[in-house]
Amino acid sequence: MKWTPAHGIGAECETPEPDVQPGKCINIKDCEKLRSLLHGPNQNIDYVRRSICFIPVNGGDPDVCCPEAKRSEPFKAVVTLNKKKLFPNPLQYECGFGVNNRIANGEDAPLGAWPWMALLFYEFPGEEMKPRCGGAVINERYVITAAHCVSPIIIGDNKLAYVRLGEHTLSTNPDCRGATNEDCLPLYINVNVEQTIIHPNFKLNGRNAISSDIALLRLAKVVDFQNPVTLNNGTDVLQQLQVPIVPLAACSVIPFFKSVTFTNEYICAGGEPNKDACMGDSGGPLMILRPGIAQYFLIGVVSFGTPYCGLIDAPSVYTRITQYLDWILDHVKE
Numbered sequence: 001m002k003w004t005p006a007h008g009i010g011a012e013c014e015t016p017e018p019d020v021q022p023g024k025c026i027n028i029k030d031c032e033k034l035r036s037l038l039h040g041p042n043q044n045i046d047y048v049r050r051s052i053c054f055i056p057v058n059g060g061d062p063d064v065c066c067p068e069a070k071r072s073e074p075f076k077a078v079v080t081l082n083k084k085k086l087f088p089n090p091l092q093y094e095c096g097f098g099v100n101n102r103i104a105n106g107e108d109a110p111l112g113a114w115p116w117m118a119l120l121f122y123e124f125p126g127e128e129m130k131p132r133c134g135g136a137v138i139n140e141r142y143v144i145t146a147a148h149c150v151s152p153i154i155i156g157d158n159k160l161a162y163v164r165l166g167e168h169t170l171s172t173n174p175d176c177r178g179a180t181n182e183d184c185l186p187l188y189i190n191v192n193v194e195q196t197i198i199h200p201n202f203k204l205n206g207r208n209a210i211s212s213d214i215a216l217l218r219l220a221k222v223v224d225f226q227n228p229v230t231l232n233n234g235t236d237v238l239q240q241l242q243v244p245i246v247p248l249a250a251c252s253v254i255p256f257f258k259s260v261t262f263t264n265e266y267i268c269a270g271g272e273p274n275k276d277a278c279m280g281d282s283g284g285p286l287m288i289l290r291p292g293i294a295q296y297f298l299i300g301v302v303s304f305g306t307p308y309c310g311l312i313d314a315p316s317v318y319t320r321i322t323q324y325l326d327w328i329l330d331h332v333k334e
Contacts, residue, residue, distance in 0.1 A: 023068055024066055028061050034047075134283045191221060195218040212319075249262075257314075265320055267300045
């Protein structure tokens with residue numbers, strides 16, 4: 001889809017292939033043609049995602065490029081499958097589109113806002129299974145997370161049980177919104193892990209730092225997942241939070257991080273009072289919005305921070321994805 005730089009409400013645009021035609025960016029509630037593709041016999045979720053002009057940062061329904069010309073026939077799904085392609089192509093709008101575990105003072109994410117989120121459940125001796133880390137789906141077979149979430153050195157006798165996909169609220173299944181629950185997500189799925197791949201240079205650097213804190217989880221089966229995240233060159237509801245990127249030099253002067261050598265393998269983000277990643281958020285994604293288009297790219301994985309969870313003005317530290325792209329590509333297979 002193409003649009004003018006001012007891609008807000010009423011901006012001119014072109015609908016995506018294979019039905020390219022003039023359109024305007026309007027709220028999806030006001031675009032009957034695209035709303036009809038969300039349900040029913042002509043359902044085409046992929047086309048709707050590729051039609052998104054703008055996603056409100058604070059939630060709500062997206063704006064879409066709504067065709068102005070009348071059509072003589074309904075949209076048709078066009079599906080191509082390349083079994084050799086291991087990752088979705090962001091230039092073809094195949095990934096990174098949101099429809100919009102404790103994060104300190106975050107807000108509830110809109111229903112279905114971050115479809116690539118994964119939740120890691122663990123078996124604890126003598127206890128029921130519990131979620132303790134997050135991750136992000138990067139293709140139909142792999143989830144990326146932090147190495148410390150799956151390393152035997154860290155988790156000890158506890159065992160990663162499975163990965164849950166499609167979860168929004170732990171206490172309900174399916175997750176719905178509206179007084180009459182008329183709009184619901186599909187049921188979540190629990191998927192076993194076939195292989196855990198920890199970066200060979202992963203290690204703890206003293207008490208307050210971790211190096212090469214990245215791991216891949218190969219799922220035991222292919223998941224029907226149409227919208228993974230794009231690789232960049234205390235509540236039971238999924239949380240979201242906007243945080244600023246902080247220069248590494250500013251991160252290095254935080255007293256708690258005085259023993260950490262901040263290299264380009266790290267990203268620092270956050271540092272605003274009462275807003276931070278916290279225990280349980282480890283392995284979760286740090287994403288950036290692609291300029292000029294409502295598409296998110298994975299740039300970091302939650303690694304470590306202070307134990308104060310937003311109570312002091314200190315950023316959290318993330319593993320920088322671009323430093324590990326070659327390693328990721330070397331270990332992802334069909």
